[in-house]
Amino acid sequence: MKRAILAAAVLVSLPAQADTFLDINGFSQHSLPYYNYAGERHRFNESNAGLGITHEVYNNLEAKAGFYDNSYNKESLYIAANFKLPWVVREITLSPSIAVGLVSGYNNTPMHSGMLQPYVMPNFQIRYKHAGMLLGYIPGAESGKNEVPVSVVTLQFQYKL
16 A cells, blocks of 8 residues: 555656656665574575656656565665766667665664665666666675675666656
C-alpha cells in the first residue's frame, strides 16, 4: 500500500511535458558476499527488487523516488536529486552523474543508521530512445564494527513513460 501511495503521489505531481521514466530496481554486487550482525553471519541480498520514478527537472538534473529491497532484506524508500552531464551521440545519451539523497530501511541493520540515512552515489546512465539503464557505485560502507568496508555496484533499468 505504501508503494502505491508513493508512486501515485509522485506521478500526480509531475508536469506532462518533461521526460519521466519508470525505474526498475534490480541487482547489486557487493565487494564481499557476507556480513556479520548480532553474532551471526549473513549473505548480502543482491536481488534488490523495487520500482521508482525518475523525472527530468532540467537537462542536467533529475528527481528520483522509489523503493527496493535493500542489501539486508529490508524495504527501503528513497528520494534523491541526480546531477548529470549528458552527452548525446545520435540517439544515445551517455551521462556521468551523481545522486544525492535520503534512504530509509537501514535502521536495525549493521549500518546502525536512523530512520533516514543520507547517501551519495556516483552513477553512469545510458539511454537509447525510450529505454536505458543506470549503473551506480556506493563506495566502501562499513557494515558493522571491526568489519571491512563493503562497496556496492547497483543496476537499474529505466523505461520512458
